[in-house]
Amino acid sequence: MRPTKQPFPFSAIVGQEAMKQAMILTAVDPGIGGVLVFGDRGTGKSTAVRALAGLLPPIAVVRGSPTNAASPDEEAEWAETTSDEIAEVPTPVIDLPLGATEDRVVGALDIERALTRGEKAFEPGLLARANRGYLYIDEVNLLEDHIVDLLLDVAQSGENVIEREGLSIRHDARFVLVGSGNPEEGELRPQLLDRFGLSVEVRSPSDIEERIEVIRRRAGFEADKSQFLNKWRAEDAKIRDAILSARSVLADVQTPDDTLRDCAQLCVTLGSDGLRGELTLLRTAKAMAAFEGASVVTRDHLRAVAPMALSHRLRRDPLDDAGSVTRVQRTVDDVLA
Template identity: 60%
Template sequence: MARFPFSAIVAQDEMKLALLIAATDPAIGGVMVFGDRGTGKSTAARALAALLPPMTIAEGCRYHCRPDERGTCPDPCSSQRKRKVAVPFVDLPLGATEDRVLGALDLERALRAGEKAFEPGLLAKAHRGFLYIDEINLLEDHLVDLLLDVAASGENLVEREGLSVRHRAQFVLIGSGNPEEGELRPQLLDRFGLSVEVRTPDAIEQRVEIMRRCAAHEADPDSFAASWEAEDDKVLRRIARGQKKLTSLNVPDDVMADMAELCRAVGADGLRGELTLMRAARALAALNGAKSVRREHLLEVAPMALRHRLRRDVLDEVGSTVRIERAISVLFG
């Protein structure tokens, strides 16, 4: 069945923009989506992965090596042929063990042939794609720690049972959760690049339109997807243009000064706020086809880059987003 088209998702503009920015520059560090149930969190992530063009890999490689990387992973990758595969979208279940996530000794091969061999885990399957964790706030903390470390380094190192294996694991990490079911520890939340909040739409027109589109998709998924193909193609071209333009864009000193001033004003912990602001603003400028990064790009991405990095102020009961908007108003008018 055809997946729900990315362009057909009603409202949730901030979530969609955060996903587009992360797809343009995976170095941003993933997206955390907190909000109500049934607001399209997983639908949007799956739809974005599905619309991306197939990627080329070395045939027979379990680690999704590019053809020019052949022979650099734990698999021999001896075939000179290559093939196209869909961009991976890997779900990490809450009950997953560390072995299943990182990879482990292939017991079947060890028992059958007496050989020590490595069985790739979910991180290898997600390489060059998306790793999605629903209800990440319920995932064991040590697993979240491991995932964020690998997402930041781009490599997975496994040393156990006499094996020492290192392989690439570069993916867009997307976590989602409902705040009512427990919060993610602040030191872990801070490691995500972007954080967005999604809410059930209040406008009757939007709620009706959601029902219409869901009904049309359920009745004839292929026809519905075809009707949105042109819009999804525009999104795909926008991402491709952004990825191509990204490396040529520099952030001017005055805009970097604005970023530092804003982070200081809101009391963001550490320097991850500035670095994420810089990368996100640059990715947004690239997506928009801008010739340079400007303050308007900074202001648009500021809430999603900073809201999860603020210290809690017991004397200020307003939420993080309001504090950021208030600081922007004071600093920039």
């Protein structure tokens, strides 16, 4: 077995606090619905995804399982895994390339087996490999619409269903969907934007000292990975422990009626369509409260997460060029004064 490539430490990423916070909250509660990261190239988007997955504890899987099943009882019926042995593997991070076909994404008929044995068998796709981990799409705004629709439906349901060539297959596909892109190269349709749980914007740092620190840390990582990883191991462990602690208490965090009213009032004032905004805002605020060790969701938690939970759900206002994040922040200040 080849040694696992060590990702850049999550705690060593300079700046980009909103992006890191969004990633952490989806690790606390994957049901939030994924993260959309828009911004300049070379701002650490893919580095952050791999770093967070590398920070998380390994997952227990049935050895050889094509869907990362946690136990033989959870293995898909079509899988030919014969081992009952449980092994620990790193949290998977699967890249979905722009040119990927639907068959490669969802899975397809195993042509080689059909030709050599005359049997119909399923060849799992990228969604199977991403189960219980992360599915990362760079330049998601350039992905074909039908592939994006498919991904978001599966991410929402947690199950991949394929019916073709006489096969009827289903398997678990529970992953955190992370999409990144540059808005100057094309925009996502509003209904697709709305299906991502959180959205953040990242920019190249303008502060000279911050840019120097980015260069210094990257050079240190490439020069001596072992020494660099050892230096940041304790900081990564603190974040990992906080995430695991938050997961354990998440169900016990209380959401008072006043908090529900605040969520609804924010979304009505902003004019967001449907109820997904309120539900995501509340779920994200609850994850934030759990991560901070609070037992009750407060207005401070709503203030902290409202821009990332709501900014991508706003209708365009041609008379307001302040930007969606600024509009959300302005509304938060008014409603939660």
